C-alpha cells in the first residue's frame with residue numbers, strides 16, 4: 001500500500017478528508033511545515049508532535065548536498081535519520097534548482113547546477129531526482145519538473161510545460177522500476193514504537209474503530225512495512241496561462257499519478273493571479289485524488305485556497321518570518337522587534353492557546369529578539385506554526401460543519 005485518500009465532507013468547493021500514508025494519517029486540508037534539511041528550524045520533533053504536525057516537508061536539493069542521500073538512506077531514510085515516525089513529503093529539487101538562477105543549465109536530459117554551499121557542479125535528471133527521493137524515503141515524493149519563470153511568454157511557457165510532461169513520464173517510469181528500494185526498515189517497530197502507537201498505522205486504518213481500539217490498548221503495533229511503498233505525485237505547470245494549465249493538467253492525469261500538485265506559483269506574480277490560476281487548475285483535477293499547492297501562503301491565503309478545494313499546502317513563511325520577528329496573530333501581524341512592545345505585559349495573541357502565548361509576555365519576546373537570543377527563534381517559530389496549524393484545524397472543522405464561508 002502507498003496512500004489512500006478519502007473525502008469525508010464538503011462545503012462548497014472545499015473538502016475535508018483523510019490521507020492515509022505508510023507513516024500515519026493526515027487530516028486534510030493540511031498545512032505542512034517545511035523541514036528543509038531534516039529539521040523544522042528551531043523545533044525538536046517531539047514539539048512538532050505536540051503541535052499536531054502529521055506531515056512535514058523535506059527539500060531534496062538541500063539533503064542531497066548535505067548530509068547526502070547515501071547517509072540518509074543508511075539511517076533508514078528521513079524517518080529514521082530525523083526520528084520522525086509520522087508522514088514526510090519531499091520535493092523533487094526542481095524548484096530549488098530553479099531558484100539558483102545563474103548557477104543552472106537546463107537541457108532535455110536534466111539540469112546542471114552549482115552547489116550554493118561550495119560551488120561544486122551537480123546534475124539532476126528525472127531519474128536521479130527519483131533515485132535521491134527513494135533514498136530519502138519520504139511517504140510522498142514529487143516528479144521532477146521545470147518551474148517556469150515569471151514572467152514568461154506563451155511559447156516559452158508551453159515549451160517548459162512540455163518538458164515537465166516528458167520529465168513526468170521519465171520520473172514515473174524510474175519510480176515504478178525502483179520503488180521497492182525505499183529504505184524503510186525496522187524503524188517503526190523498534191525504538192519509536194511508543195510514539196508510533198498513538199498514530200494509526202496505514203494498515204489499520206481501514207476501520208477507524210479498530211484504530212481507536214488499538215490506541216486504547218496502547219500498542220501491539222509490530223507490523224513491518226513490507227509491502228508499503230512511497231507515492232509519486234505529478235506536478236501541473238503552465239505558468240500563468242490558464243489554457244496551458246488545463247492542458248498540463250489533462251496530460252499529467254493521462255500519465256497517471258495518485259495525487260497532483262500545482263507548481264510554478266509564488267514566483268513573483270500578483271496574489272490575485274495566484275488565486276486565479278489555482279482556481280482554474282483545480283477544475284481539471286480529479287476529485288478523488290489529493291490536490292497539493294506548492295509553496296503558499298499567508299494564513300489568510302491557505303484558508304482561502306482550502307475553500308477552493310486544495311487539500312495540501314506547504315510554505316516556509318511561518319518559520320522564516322518567525323526568525324525575523326514577524327508573528328501571525330488573530331489580531332493581525334505583529335513585528336515583535338518594535339519598541340512599542342518593550343513594556344507590554346500582555347500575551348502575544350490573547351486568542352492563541354500555544355504554550356508561548358500561555359506563558360510569556362510581548363515584552364519578554366521583544367527582549368529575546370532584541371538580544372538575538374536563540375530562544376527568540378524557538379518561541380517565535382513555535383507560535384507561528386501553532387497559528388498556522390490552528391488555522392487549518394478551524395478550516396477543517398468549518399468544512400465538516402458545512403460552513404463554507406465562516407473561515408474566510
Ligand SMILES: [Zn+2]
Pocket residue numbers: 348349352353354355356357358383386387
Ligand atoms: Zn501562540
